Amino acid sequence: MKVFDRILGIVSLMMLAVLVVPGIAAGNASEILVSVGGTKVTAADLETAVRSSPFAVQFNTLGSQEQAALRGDLLKRLVALRLLRLEAAAQGVEKSPEFRSEIVEYRTSQLYRSYIQKLQEQLRIPEKDLQKMKEEYKGRADALAAAKASWLAERFKVLRLRSLQTLREKQHVVFYEDRIREGIGSDTLLMQGDKIAIRYGELVKEGEYPKLPDVEWIKEQLYQRAELLIFSQAAADDGINLDAKITAYAQERLPALFVEKLEQQWVPNDETMKKYLQNNPELAHIPARWHVGQLVTSSYAQAVALKKRIEQGESLFTLAGRYSIDPYGRAHNGDMGWFREGEGNPKIELRLKNMADGGLSDIVQTPQGYHLVTVLERRPGKTRNYAAMKDKIRQSIIDEKLAAYLAKLQQKYPVDWKVLANNTTKDLKGE
Incomplete structure (x- = not known):
């Protein structure tokens, strides 16, 4: 749910989704709380949001009314996200090269993490070494923990490098460092294995640098990228299945990417923000x-x-x-x-x-x-200048635009609040 939290932080959905939803208590997992464009948000969806929220640790310490109020806020957020996800799908965002590339990168990173975890699980401190540590740091729990961590870190470094070398040979990985020179193109192949490859454009975006960056820096990026691909390919070859996790990430990332694209449309340049400040000078005023x-x-x-x-x-x-x-x-x-x-x-x-x-x-x-x-x-009180106000101006524009956008989406994808029959005609703007 990290993408969920990120969207909320960027677009202030809690401010925008001002529909007054009464306190909601925990219910049966299959209970339908709200229907959004024909899709259903259930009590199970809401409880997942509760467990993944920043205040999950403190949730059980709250009173029943406070818990119900928080569930109500989270339900509004889920509805807003569902609206954005439906529209993103309708506009084909999930088929865009950018989205597909992000999903591939996510899959690669998760496979890499899985393989690294597999390597870490192979390490165990021998009983005699562990006993020696306990005797040496008797009564000093923090020092003992640090000693154990240091032992594992040193052994893991050796194991990682040895495994990397073994896999490079197994996957027939070859590097072409001599191709890193002036005039290199984005399609220039710098590393190749049986199922993996790295081209210069993956390391340095076209037009990012006016001239060739430091060669040693490029090599560093090359070998870091190679390690990522080699270990992730090994995890894939081992049959590690991440389909459910990737599907869940794609569902979360889709509305996030869509919002980012909307932001680019709503706030394309400084002139847009300067004009907005001229029309809303009170934004720059810090009240007495x-x-x-x-x-x-x-x-x-x-x-x-x-x-x-x-x-x-x-x-x-x-x-x-x-x-x-x-x-x-x-x-x-x-x-x-x-x-x-x-x-x-x-x-x-x-x-x-x-x-x-x-x-x-x-x-x-x-x-x-x-x-x-x-x-x-x-x-x-005082008035801040434009430079000090840029972030606030940008966020104000996005909040304003998104509020209106969500209201339009609700007309396109009707929201039926099963949890409160008396408020089914209200929209996300509280009308």
Whole structure:
């Protein structure tokens, strides 16, 4: 599910999928929670997402309501991903050379890991050596663990190199290092075996360098790539079957690659982002913040009386602890913590902007009562330049575009929420 998490991080699906889904408890694995374009998301799919999520370790420590809320959020994410996967398939992304190449590379890397693991499993510390370590590092668990790891690492290095040499001979691998010179083409063969080959273009992309890179660096890339292919081919020859794992990866990678392509369309260059910032200048604004002290009364007369006492030297905070009708303020002796510009009552914010730190405001009336406020400290707002804003601007464009895109996809691939019959007409924008 790593690709699942990566998509969510890139496109902020949790922000975009704002449909209010009630808390969802664990159910029967076969229970259908939602249908997306005729495909089904089951309770088993949801539980897989829960187990693979970043907060999986802490999940069982949460209360039942918190667990249900998280399941609801994850279900929204699964729906968004399912919509993207359906559209990616409809547009033929899975048939593209780029996608096919990624699947081949994934298969190769997984075969390589399988073979390396097989080699590692061959190593065992002899009992006499292990006993010697235990005696030498008695009572020092960390040192013993380090000694065992060092022993295994040294032996594995020897085993890996010996196995690599044996497999090179078995697979009839030949290198053509002498072909690495100025004028080399992307199709130039640099290594060949019975079932594997490496061409220059696999190591250095065409046009990536204006001239031939350092030859020793190219050789290093060549031998690293060769080791990957040799071990992965050995794993394939041993009959290691990764079909289920590769299929699962392909299902996850498909929407991720599709989103990457959409991002390139939505944010093709700097000019797009600069224009977006011009139309949304508030993005560059960092709002002011104030650390506020406050006393709230239920009557104007009491506010006048308390204001006079403060002006005569009594502490607003002491009086707030005794008289404030605001529960939080009274419990914290008037210390309200930090407020961000735009999040509070406009009347009070106006006073905060125009008063000196440590000063006392006039009486401000709001629906909550009559307020006396003071500023303990402040952090002025500022405007960031374009260079400092590029990542935020890009993400804002993507979030905005994707929200609208998901809404359109839901019209193309109807979403039927089995888990909440009363909300089946709502879409991912909360309409």
